[in-house]
Amino acid sequence: MMSLCCEVLERLSGKTLVTAESLTGGGIGAALTAVPGSSEVYKGGVISYTNWVKAHVLGVPGEVLETYGAVSAQTAQAMATGVRRLLQADVAVAVTGLAGPGGDAFGNPVGTVFVGYADEKNVQAVECHFSGSREEIRNQTIARALRLVLENAK
Template sequence: MSEANGLPARLIEKAREVVDANRAAGRRILVVESCTGGLVGAAITEVPGSSDVFEGGFITYADEAKTGFVGVSGDVIETFGAVSIAAAWAMAQGGLERSRADVAVAITGVAGPGGGSAHKPVGTVVFARAERGNDPRRVVADKKDFGDLVRAEIRFQAALCALELLMPDAPAP
């Protein structure tokens, strides 16, 4: 895997597809990242002209950042956990509400090597997408188990999935 500026070429290529497709669709995009720690935003901003479509991002690694930056309810985190469809959806919806973006994707998970549990093992990552104008009760989310990969590979795979969700024609997961 060749790398550009420290990022895998495959990640940059997917980000280029996202930028080009969203530019053609006239959409602005936003990311709300937890376990990827800004990796998705970094990949997008490697693409020349990404400012045409990239509104920005929130890195909400700590639970307090999720509640403070994008308004995730403490009750959601306490009841369902930070790695849950409820939390990811609230992150995406909160990011969308705090921006001019047309679509927001959120990523939260357990990248390891520690922090996993029997219910949410290392490699568990949850994604959600919120789109302006859609019914906010319509949850578009998915949970993936990337298994026993190393931390960097879990984050890479999660970033690729998040980028795929930012494509204008991306189906609900």
């Protein structure tokens, strides 16, 4: 994980990165800040574990949460856009999903994760299906979020 974080921070040199994390509970931020000098790029993040925080802090529209659920591409995109705006950064990555023990009311099984990304020109989300323990799903989510940042870094 450390080498992936180093690569993200190096690739984003001169830019700023923020995070919005649900199921990882700050894991992306923790991984990034384990790298000395990460404050040159990583500004911080919001742990948006509940829908209230997603809506009232990040600005995810209530109709998005009601229509698509917290675990959806639409929510991941809105989380990324919201945290980018809130923390005034160049790049944002957001994660929302189900690490277990159960699925959600929208029919998403454990291991369903959406990773959102936003920069000045691009907003997107990718759907992932991970397996394993709660910790393994969270770690796979962190790695996928960092890889999505790399895929979009110019």
